[in-house]
Amino acid sequence: MNAIDYEFEDGAQSAQAPSDKSVAGDVEALRPLPRISVHAFCISDGVHHVMQQCGGDRRMARVSLRVTRGNIAAAATMFASTPTPNLIILETEAGPRELLAELAPLAEVCDPSSRVIVVGRHNDISLYRELIRSGISEYIVSPFSMAEIMGAIASIFVDPEAEPLGRSIAFIGAKGGVGSSTIAHNCAFGISTLFSTETVLADLDLPFGTANIDFDQDPAQGMAEAVFSPERLDEVFLDRLLTNCGQNLSLLAAPSLLDRGYDYERGAFQPILDLLQRSAPVSVLDLPHTWADWTRAVLSDVDEVVITCAPDLANLRNMKNMLDALKKLRPNDKPPHLVLNQVGMPKRPEIAPQDFFEPLELEPVAIIPFDAQLFGTAANSGRMIPEMDAKSPTAETFSQLAHLVTGRAAIKKPKKAGLGSLLEKLRKK
Template sequence: MSTINYTIERPAEDQMDEAVRPTELEAVRPLPRISVHAFCESEAMLRTMERCGQDRRMSKASLRISSASIAAAANMFASAPTPNLLILETSTEPHGIMEELAPLAEVCDPSTKVVIVGRYNDIPLYRDLIRNGISEYMVGPVGMAEVLNAMAAIFVDPDAEPLGRTVAFIGAKGGCGSSTIAHNCAFDISNLFQTEVILADLDLPYGTANIDFDQDPPQGISEAIYAPDRLDEVFLDRLLTKCSDHLSLLAAPSMLDRAYDLERGSFQPIIEVLQRSAPVSVLDVPHAWSEWTRTLLSEVDELIITATPDLANLRNAKNMLDALKKLRPNDKPPHLVLNQVGMPKRPEISPNDFCEPLGIEPVAIIPFDAQLFGTAANSGRMIAEMDRKSPTAETFSQLAHIVTGRATIKKPKKAGLGKMLGLLGRK
């Protein structure tokens, strides 16, 4: 009998054997901290469970996978406690399954949930299993989405408040304007949809959200990071700064009085509280690649990479997309925003040539406009506040729709990108 252990998320090493549509998993909520042990008889089931272990929705769960039968499970747990969930694959015919389960039932803890994956679509068998305490019976072969949905149905309270959506913005290179786009997008989401939004500035030493919104909060995200035992919705509310009717800011200290050497899970408690506190949380992630950024980017709902059209940004964006595909094997690719396009006298890569090697289309192309962005930054205002009818404000509005799932992604058109882009073809 061979056993594989999974703890927290880990990147997939191989390509997926089957295509999983991200839409099949969008409704699956993250599983709580539970222990799961799967006993697989077939290679297909073994691969399915391995892929479950690589999914971000199981980042808190501890998963063990054994290539073994139900009888082996009974032998194992005769001298060891059973986990929160057992997933058992069997090829036994319907009339023999209850007999096969009998030895395991004698050693199984009363609180342990059991999911059976069989080969027969038999309604009397299903009713018999449910009547005898089995949580779910599925007819194999099963896909990853089916297994995750079954686990979520058992352990996630259907009456619980829905979790808020987490949207992370990160730059392919320093200075590409990711923070500015994150702040404007957060402002537009709160204004356009009249929904509560929390903007969290995760760049502790150099964050600019407080400047961009003309705020000087006495406390913010560092108090939450360094006091995780106090962190709850009430404590978070004390740390938030109101920026508008529906937008609150969790500001970075933006001070260099200490070294911010953060651990892998430093932001996890904060993200969990944010999800319970607001329908949308916008995370302004600094341009870095560390254990905590990798963990954070692997677990958020939506990812937006901002890049400017030069070679270094292209290389970095390609590397990030490749890495994130391994970290998030069952999610759609991150969105790409091309920023500062059409800067005078700067040689740059055309949007088409930039995106071709990446294999994705940009969801927004934002022209270089030093006057508009500079004035907004220096006055502590957003683009929509400066000129709501400008093409750039319109682009931010479209981006707000896309990242919240309220609009389909369309290829950016030249007409909506401002006069700067219209001039590119004539240079």
């Protein structure tokens, strides 16, 4: 099998192992916060650091966050002459008896619609109840994690009755021609068939997208209408743009025409991606190999990122640069999933998998051998790999990848000889 071992867990909420206690695992279940204004007043370095962390998280992208060094008295002074935001976060060292008195001046200048979270030092249930009775929205004991404060904000401003947001998965290549689109299309097909889950495959490569070819479709409308007519976007319009590719798979196809220039603003794809998250349980996004403001915006906002590469030096350099860039764009998320494709191409000098991934300090989630016959026949006939040969190792790899990116599998820690044994298998072919 050309992939790392997996432990399948249907219904699992995260692709991480249950023992993972990282910040990324804690915040993954949180929904993006709505467009609100938040002003935090911090007196300690720890709380100030956590609030700054929150400001860099993609789930806070729509939040206008301001972090100020100061206590409750400083907040009261400031808001005596300026409007109060939707949420005020106040850190205090006051004891239970002094805290309510300390809050009194702020209550006189605070807008009735503004909510308040107090961060204190005392774990006192009586104090908590008294603060809630006094109109405080939440009381958190310091120290706390970024996930805790974001969860508290979400409990105030996110409607618990709202429909759950769908999972978004972006696929991009470390270099052109490495097969990222093929992997994205097969993964979308696998998700829709394996789990009977409504899945939308969105081809974001408007001039050169191949999703319509790979699924043998020729739709009259698709992604171009969604991107260039954002004012018309709603569920009804989206339904008209989608092309049915199977029982649970719909395609938002690229026009693949060169009748115009395809230049986008940073947030050009955001309206359609937001609508897809509200409309479909899973959205698979096929991104072109380009690095622009709009691709950075998409990659920073999705739930999962899969990067495909081939075993050569240019791919290694690009992969390292992309990992570094995504770490800055997604500081509180898991690293991207790495797929090594086209391994074992005849007569092509290659970097061995263990040598390729050692400087990246990440293990691949899949290693896919070069198979021109299988992939070429599938592409020319408009079919997916599992349709061509459902029992092939490559089809099994796509099945495992579908489990992983949807949160239905946890990666087991690879054995030391894992990549070595894969290489032996590849050499025998």
